[in-house]
Amino acid sequence: MKPTLTALGGGFRAEIQSLRRSRLLIVLTIAEAVTFLMLVSIFGLIGNHVPTAVVNRDGGKLADQWVQEMSATYHTYGVRYMDARSAEQALAQGDVAAILWIPAGFSQHMAHHTMIRIHFVVDNVNADLTNEVELGIPPAARAFAVTNHFPGIRVLTAEKDLVRHEVGFIPYLVVSALALAAFVVAGTLAASAVAREFEARTLAYIKLSPMHPLVPLAGRLLATGAVSAAAVGVAAVLVIAGYGVTPDHPAALAAGLLLCVVIFSCIGAGIGTLVRRTLPLSALIFGLALAFYLDSGSLEPARFYGNNLWVVAHTSPVYYAVGILQYAVHGLQVTPETIGVNFAALIGWALLAAGAAWLGLRRAVVT
Amino acid sequence: MITRAARALRQTWTLAAHDVGQWRRAPWAIAAALIPPLALALLAYVLTFNLGHQPIALVQEGHGRYSDHIAGIFQAQAGDLYSLTVTDRASAMRLLNSQQVAAVVVIPPNFDAAVTRCPALKPTQIIRDYTYAQSGCPAAQLQVTLNNANHSFAGEIRRALAETVAFFDAPDVVTPVSETQLDMSDLNPYRVNVMTALTRANTVDYIHYAVIPCLVLLILSVGVMGTALLCARDIERGTARHLALAPVSPVVLIAGRLLGGVLVSLVVIVPTLAVAALTGMIAPPAGHWPALALVFLATAVCAAGLGAVLGATLRGARAVSMAAAVICTYLFFLGGGFTTIQFLPGWLRHVSAFVPTRYAIDGLRQGLFYPGLYGFGADMRVLLGTAVVAVVVGGAVVRRAWSR
Numbered sequence: 001m002k003p004t005l006t007a008l009g010g011g012f013r014a015e016i017q018s019l020r021r022s023r024l025l026i027v028l029t030i031a032e033a034v035t036f037l038m039l040v041s042i043f044g045l046i047g048n049h050v051p052t053a054v055v056n057r058d059g060g061k062l063a064d065q066w067v068q069e070m071s072a073t074y075h076t077y078g079v080r081y082m083d084a085r086s087a088e089q090a091l092a093q094g095d096v097a098a099i100l101w102i103p104a105g106f107s108q109h110m111a112h113h114t115m116i117r118i119h120f121v122v123d124n125v126n127a128d129l130t131n132e133v134e135l136g137i138p139p140a141a142r143a144f145a146v147t148n149h150f151p152g153i154r155v156l157t158a159e160k161d162l163v164r165h166e167v168g169f170i171p172y173l174v175v176s177a178l179a180l181a182a183f184v185v186a187g188t189l190a191a192s193a194v195a196r197e198f199e200a201r202t203l204a205y206i207k208l209s210p211m212h213p214l215v216p217l218a219g220r221l222l223a224t225g226a227v228s229a230a231a232v233g234v235a236a237v238l239v240i241a242g243y244g245v246t247p248d249h250p251a252a253l254a255a256g257l258l259l260c261v262v263i264f265s266c267i268g269a270g271i272g273t274l275v276r277r278t279l280p281l282s283a284l285i286f287g288l289a290l291a292f293y294l295d296s297g298s299l300e301p302a303r304f305y306g307n308n309l310w311v312v313a314h315t316s317p318v319y320y321a322v323g324i325l326q327y328a329v330h331g332l333q334v335t336p337e338t339i340g341v342n343f344a345a346l347i348g349w350a351l352l353a354a355g356a357a358w359l360g361l362r363r364a365v366v367t
Numbered sequence: 368m369i370t371r372a373a374r375a376l377r378q379t380w381t382l383a384a385h386d387v388g389q390w391r392r393a394p395w396a397i398a399a400a401l402i403p404p405l406a407l408a409l410l411a412y413v414l415t416f417n418l419g420h421q422p423i424a425l426v427q428e429g430h431g432r433y434s435d436h437i438a439g440i441f442q443a444q445a446g447d448l449y450s451l452t453v454t455d456r457a458s459a460m461r462l463l464n465s466q467q468v469a470a471v472v473v474i475p476p477n478f479d480a481a482v483t484r485c486p487a488l489k490p491t492q493i494i495r496d497y498t499y500a501q502s503g504c505p506a507a508q509l510q511v512t513l514n515n516a517n518h519s520f521a522g523e524i525r526r527a528l529a530e531t532v533a534f535f536d537a538p539d540v541v542t543p544v545s546e547t548q549l550d551m552s553d554l555n556p557y558r559v560n561v562m563t564a565l566t567r568a569n570t571v572d573y574i575h576y577a578v579i580p581c582l583v584l585l586i587l588s589v590g591v592m593g594t595a596l597l598c599a600r601d602i603e604r605g606t607a608r609h610l611a612l613a614p615v616s617p618v619v620l621i622a623g624r625l626l627g628g629v630l631v632s633l634v635v636i637v638p639t640l641a642v643a644a645l646t647g648m649i650a651p652p653a654g655h656w657p658a659l660a661l662v663f664l665a666t667a668v669c670a671a672g673l674g675a676v677l678g679a680t681l682r683g684a685r686a687v688s689m690a691a692a693v694i695c696t697y698l699f700f701l702g703g704g705f706t707t708i709q710f711l712p713g714w715l716r717h718v719s720a721f722v723p724t725r726y727a728i729d730g731l732r733q734g735l736f737y738p739g740l741y742g743f744g745a746d747m748r749v750l751l752g753t754a755v756v757a758v759v760v761g762g763a764v765v766r767r768a769w770s771r
Binding site for chain 2: 022024025028029031032035038039042048049051066073074075076078091094095109110113114115116117118119120121122123124125126127128129130134135136137138139141142143144145150151152153154155156157158159160161162163166167168169172188192275277278279280281282283284286287288290291293294299300301303304306307326332334335336
């Protein structure tokens with residue numbers, strides 16, 4: 001037992017030394033993980049508060065109220081009051097996406113409930129933006145009419161929410177992104193550690209040792225796992241401090257992230273064994289992370305994408321990890337499966353990934 | 368003089384061709400450069416289909432004229448605003464609990480009676496008695512149960528439902544400017560008629576708008592990684608010293624390296640464009656091809672310059688490939704490759720003004736999607752200026768690295 005532990009410790013120390021010599025690589029790996037957090041944050045900003053110029057030629061109280069309703073309704077518009085010339089200039093320069101012209105006499109018309117026409121000029125830069133901007137108008141007009149108890153409103157909605165505290169989109173996204181950050185960091189470091197053995201042809205020397213050659217390799221993977229856990233911990237602290245997110249269940253968060261590091265280290269080891277080159281690993285893992293991001297419920301519960309994509313999502317550990325992390329941080333259940341089932345699935349994934357990595361490495365070492 | 372220039376050009380070309388040959392013999396380097404743009408293109412493509420159509424269940428318990436009418440509106444708007452499942456209340460709640468739908472909308476049995484109680488307005492009606500509105504007519508209520516796990520899709524559903532309900536009360540509240548008739552329908556209680564006018568002749572569909580900029584990422588990724596790896600390899604293998612000692616002008620050597628980087632980008636982008644044009648994926652207006660060629664060429668030169676800086680500064684192929692992937696992704700995202708710049712908050716739009724890829728992406732979209740080349744000149748001035756700076760800085764850094 002002692003020689004095994006010595007070999008394991010030797011591998012661990014060797015990898016730590018190797019990582020200490022290549023600090024730039026660690027920095028870049030963490031930068032890649034933080035890139036994910038940044039990118040999903042940018043993605044979360046899409047579709048909200050579209051900059052919209054309002055040229056208010058009325059200036060009355062009801063005109064102001066109409067604009068306020070427009071600004072408040074489902075966060076579609078980021079309203080900026082401008083004069084006509086500045087608004088047209090801003091539209092031409094792409095600083096605003098639309099101009100709403102409120103005509104003189106608007107407030108009077110509204111007070112008397114007589115019809116009035118408003119002009120709305122939209123920069124139809126693409127179909128998505130055009131739809132977003134146009135779709136916001138009827139709800140805004142409706143909200144104004146409902147607030148002022150206009151006659152003739154015949155239908156209202158009575159909403160009952162399943163979740164008491166609604167989570168903002170960016171806090172939701174960055175929590176999901178932690179799982180993907182774990183994939184990028186743990187996967188890249190583990191894959192590099194294994195691929196380097198092939199590239200430098202050091203496996204031959206390891207095979208000559210009296211110990212099973214996989215033991216020192218396992219030590220190396222333990223080291224990359226420890227460094228990855230620390231890096232993911234930094235990312236989690238960044239999310240908690242930077243985005244003001246307080247986890248509801250910190251222990252579940254830690255356990256979920258730790259399981260992610262174990263699984264992704266094993267998957268990384270498998271990828272390293274298959275590719276056997278360090279150069280494309282980072283790009284490959286980054287590309288795979290995007291695929292996982294797509295179909296893991298990172299944006300919203302995966303089942304809302306439809307049953308086909310939801311079934312496919314089950315083949316990825318990120319799906320279960322996102323389920324656990326959203327529960328741990330926001331107290332949300334975003335998978336139909338319970339948290340216990342998600343943990344069991346992740347543990348199963350960890351065992352499967354470890355077994356597959358072990359078999360792959362053993363085969364590679366033998367050949 | 369002419370002979371000397373021709374010789375220098377030949378030497379530059381020889382070096383560039385040699386670099387392209389080296390790159391072609393490195394399949395893993397090619398893979399490292401191609402995977403991120405391909406993955407991002409796939410991501411953009413699939414997200415376009417998946418986002419913005421939240422699944423909702425509709426339960427129709429009222430069966431009168433108005434219930435049928437609003438159910439008809441739900442069905443007509445399904446596909447545009449949401450995906451719809453019509454079912455009974457118990458099944459709808461099961462679907463909600465198993466997350467197969469994000470919301471359940473119930474048209475209650477008393478819906479018709481409640482709607483009938485509220486008289487519709489007359490077109491010329493002027494109301495002075497507000498008590499009629501405030502106390503005389505309790506509106507019919509659609510019962511909505513919503514899985515509001517996050518703000519984004521919950522807001523989307525609320526807005527879509529508001530749109531549907533608005534269509535019931537005021538179908539023409541928004542009308543295109545081509546319709547000159549004021550909406551005086553007795554169904555419009557909002558008393559406003561919003562006339563929309565679009566500033567551009569055609570509206571580009573989002574798939575093309577989102578996926579096409581990946582061409583810029585492709586050039587960037589291949590150019591940066593190709594040039595950076597070639598520079599890094601020279602330093603790693605010690606061949607940089609041989610180059611520095613060669614009886615060739617340093618300007619020629621550096622020009623050869625940068626031209627190699629540009630050619631590597633073009634080797635990838637030209638066939639990609641050919642395939643895209645032949646399959647109809649891109650169809651620029653007549654006469655815009657030279658403008659597009661300028662965008663691609665300027666971006667490739669920027670990429671080569673940036674790659675030269677990276678390759679000469681960082682040590683090791685692995686670090687270079689990782690840094691290149693991270694930098695290219697940032698440049699792409701901050702340049703508006705994955706978003707519409709207009710959607711971003713002010714501070715981020717100001718940041719993106721300093722990202723040269725924004726001008727490449729804007730120029731590419733303008734050249735591909737719109738009949739005129741409005742703003743193209745300004746985009747190209749910034750992009751070409753950046754290309755010149757990138758070449759000068761890249762050349763200086765490489766020269767310095769070789770002489771060490």
